[in-house]
Amino acid sequence: MTSPQVTRGEQAVTARVTTIVQAGRRPLPALLREFWAYRELLYFLVWRDAKVRYKQTVLGAAWAVLQPFMTMVVFSVVFGRLVGVPSDGRPYALFSFAALVPWTYFAQSLSNAAASLVGNRVIARVYFPRLLVPAASVLTPLIDLGIALVMMFLIQMGWYHQWPSPQVILLPLFILLACVTAFAAGIWFAALNVKYRDVRFVLPFTLQFWMFATPIAYPASLVPERWRPLYGLNPMASVVEGFRWAVLATPPPGLMLVVSCVSVSVALWSGLHYFRRVEGTLVDVL
Amino acid sequence: MSSDLALKVEGLGKLYQIGQAAQQAGTLRERLTMAAGSLGRRLTGREGAEGPTTPLWAIRDVSFDVERGEVVGVVGGNGAGKSTLLRVLSRITEPTEGRAIIAGRVGALLEVSTGFHQELTGRENIFLSGAILGMSKAEIVRKFDQIVEFSGVDRFIDTPVRFYSSGMHVRLAFAVAAHLEPEILFVDEVLAVGDAQFQKKCLGKMGEVSREGRTILFVSHNLEAVQRMCSRGLLFEQGRLVATGPIADIIARYRAAQSDDESLGRFRSASRQGLGYARVEDVKLLVDGRPAGQVPCDADLVFECHVTMTPGHGGTLSGQTLEVTVCGDDGVPLCSVMTADDGGVELPAAQSCVVRVRLAGPTFVPGRYRLNTFLGIPNLIHADEVFDALEFEVLPPMHPWRATGLSRARGIVCRVGEWTLMDADTPVLTA
Numbered sequence: 001m002t003s004p005q006v007t008r009g010e011q012a013v014t015a016r017v018t019t020i021v022q023a024g025r026r027p028l029p030a031l032l033r034e035f036w037a038y039r040e041l042l043y044f045l046v047w048r049d050a051k052v053r054y055k056q057t058v059l060g061a062a063w064a065v066l067q068p069f070m071t072m073v074v075f076s077v078v079f080g081r082l083v084g085v086p087s088d089g090r091p092y093a094l095f096s097f098a099a100l101v102p103w104t105y106f107a108q109s110l111s112n113a114a115a116s117l118v119g120n121r122v123i124a125r126v127y128f129p130r131l132l133v134p135a136a137s138v139l140t141p142l143i144d145l146g147i148a149l150v151m152m153f154l155i156q157m158g159w160y161h162q163w164p165s166p167q168v169i170l171l172p173l174f175i176l177l178a179c180v181t182a183f184a185a186g187i188w189f190a191a192l193n194v195k196y197r198d199v200r201f202v203l204p205f206t207l208q209f210w211m212f213a214t215p216i217a218y219p220a221s222l223v224p225e226r227w228r229p230l231y232g233l234n235p236m237a238s239v240v241e242g243f244r245w246a247v248l249a250t251p252p253p254g255l256m257l258v259v260s261c262v263s264v265s266v267a268l269w270s271g272l273h274y275f276r277r278v279e280g281t282l283v284d285v286l
Numbered sequence: 287m288s289s290d291l292a293l294k295v296e297g298l299g300k301l302y303q304i305g306q307a308a309q310q311a312g313t314l315r316e317r318l319t320m321a322a323g324s325l326g327r328r329l330t331g332r333e334g335a336e337g338p339t340t341p342l343w344a345i346r347d348v349s350f351d352v353e354r355g356e357v358v359g360v361v362g363g364n365g366a367g368k369s370t371l372l373r374v375l376s377r378i379t380e381p382t383e384g385r386a387i388i389a390g391r392v393g394a395l396l397e398v399s400t401g402f403h404q405e406l407t408g409r410e411n412i413f414l415s416g417a418i419l420g421m422s423k424a425e426i427v428r429k430f431d432q433i434v435e436f437s438g439v440d441r442f443i444d445t446p447v448r449f450y451s452s453g454m455h456v457r458l459a460f461a462v463a464a465h466l467e468p469e470i471l472f473v474d475e476v477l478a479v480g481d482a483q484f485q486k487k488c489l490g491k492m493g494e495v496s497r498e499g500r501t502i503l504f505v506s507h508n509l510e511a512v513q514r515m516c517s518r519g520l521l522f523e524q525g526r527l528v529a530t531g532p533i534a535d536i537i538a539r540y541r542a543a544q545s546d547d548e549s550l551g552r553f554r555s556a557s558r559q560g561l562g563y564a565r566v567e568d569v570k571l572l573v574d575g576r577p578a579g580q581v582p583c584d585a586d587l588v589f590e591c592h593v594t595m596t597p598g599h600g601g602t603l604s605g606q607t608l609e610v611t612v613c614g615d616d617g618v619p620l621c622s623v624m625t626a627d628d629g630g631v632e633l634p635a636a637q638s639c640v641v642r643v644r645l646a647g648p649t650f651v652p653g654r655y656r657l658n659t660f661l662g663i664p665n666l667i668h669a670d671e672v673f674d675a676l677e678f679e680v681l682p683p684m685h686p687w688r689a690t691g692l693s694r695a696r697g698i699v700c701r702v703g704e705w706t707l708m709d710a711d712t713p714v715l716t717a
Binding site for chain 2: 048125283
């Protein structure tokens with residue numbers, strides 16, 4: 001080929017919408033721009049997951065409530081009654097349910113996200129931003145979360161005849177924090193799972209430990225005051241304490257929340273960084 | 287033809303670690319031992335790598351340009367790198383080296399039924415699949431009726447697709463994909479499934495697309511379709527781009543590379559396509575009961591085919607039809623026979639079987655011939671289709687019965703004419 005042809009070609013190429021296919025990590029802004037451009041597909045993926053879930057399961061929406069509810073019953077009996085764990089002066093059942101609702105969402109989202117790339121046949125057949133896959137897996141369980149929240153308010157108002165405290169309008173902020181935490185951890189686990197299939201065995205333990213490291217069965221006030229900001233390194237601790245504050249007017253998470261926001265930002269940033277490194281070739285090892 | 291480029295590929299290469307891929311299959315037990323093994327290796331600090339791997343360049347040093355509006359056929363045997371090229375270009379996987387610049391909206395049809403979910407209805411799947419292929423919701427809504435009409439499944443559009451036949455499944459999937467309006471389209475083997483009528487419809491649709499000035503890169507083992515669709519060809523051999531040029535030249539060169547004396551009478555599956563649940567594993571030409579590569583023109587043509595179910599797929603061969611097609615040297619089909627016809631045989635309810643078919647001689651005028659095999663349900667399901675499964679040579683007759691000899695110019699098929707003299711006039715004698 002002669003060189004004039006090359007220049008002519010490149011001029012023509014740059015004049016249009018171009019895609020450059022090459023090895024290596026893409027810059028983060030490009031990744032996020034593309035993610036945004038595909039937002040409709042994200043909506044469709046969530047829509048599909050939700051539809052399939054409620055079509056396939058007999059109990060459908062009831063599962064969303066049943067899981068945290070049964071755990072709440074067990075916790076109330078074991079920790080509330082037998083062990084006598086304090087509950088910041090609130091009824092233990094409500095106290096633990098307000099924590100189990102976001103936790104169930106988080107655990108479900110993280111498990112979905114971790115398994116989302118492995119065993120995904122679609123990404124081996126067509127290109128779309130891979131980040132959509134774990135993103136969809138943390139968005140779909142929001143529907144279950146919504147149902148569980150309704151259940152929680154029903155228990156609170158119907159059984160305990162309490163009104164949620166006014167700061168309940170800030171609840172969406174804590175849902176957002178839970179969502180971002182699940183997404184940050186989710187992309188880490190999803191990407192690691194592609195490379196090391198051990199992750200699938202490690203995740204259940206991780207979730208179990210994580211649950212006990214989160215003030216679900218007990219109040220964060222059991223942790224000594226000066227250690228509490230450090231406790232915020234676990235963002236789910238702030239989510240749970242935030243939920244309780246918003247719904248049951250327990251002490252607010254305070255400084256813990258600031259630490260959590262920093263730690264989740266670090267996790268998200270590093271997760272995106274790692275995800276970008278593996279996304280180009282992950283189809284090769286699926 | 288417009289003078290600007292739609293695609294510019296520069297030194298593209300893709301390295302695979304073989305061994306990695308082998309790990310994906312396997313039972314749960316194998317996976318557990320594997321996981322335990324790799325964990326053990328990591329704990330004991332030995333070798334981070336997961337077992338021995340062999341590097342393999344699926345494609346390397348591939349450079350070419352495609353102008354806007356061109357329809358380019360990619361030709362080569364299995365493992366030549368054609369599919370890898372399309373996978374890299376459509377960004378499913380990253381190249382290891384080099385780059386490609388693509389100008390315009392890209393659409394890729396590498397496999398049908400992209401993103402279909404069995405539990406969802408046809409209508410829901412059109413939206414899902416359309417979105418995955420890159421259509422906006424508004425675009426899908428606008429084209430919805432056309433898509434349904436093209437697919438011909440309108441009566442079942444609100445039925446979950448798991449109730450669809452495989453034919454309907456494919457038609458609906460292709461209908462969605464066909465209504466994508468990319469400026470550059472990558473097509474790989476999608477036409478391998480579906481009945482003949484639908485294939486024709488698909489080729490027609492692709493022709494329409496190319497007439498609209500869009501660029502197409504087309505991979506298929508169906509050389510006839512490639513020749514019909516494409517103006518230019520790229521020939522791949524073992525991951526390298528070895529030739530580019532007018533499609534007829536490229537196909538001729540591909541065929542020439544495939545046929546040498548060594549290969550006569552030997553089964554080859556380089557051009558295999560289909561769903562793959564059952565396969566033709568071997569085809570032999572038998573002369574006097576022994577495998578051969580050459581057969582006299584006045585002898586019978588006897589083919590023996592070894593057919594088997596692919597392990598891991600349920601079911602048996604029962605209900606499948608085997609078809610053998612004899613083609614000329616140029617790939618034009620000359621005649622075909624099926625197990626289902628001519629009072630043939632039914633394939634047994636077994637995992638594998640060997641069947642023979644005899645075509646009584648004299649058969650064809652001396653020269654080279656090729657054999658295609660088809661396994662599946664004709665016009666419906668392509669389980670396995672091997673183009674160019676066997677090449678053989680027909681030799682001059684052992685017992686020449688024609689004074690004039692046999693010549694291709696007079697036709698390829700040997701028929702023995704049975705002449706009868708019906709009437710004869712009394713000769714007119716002139717004194």
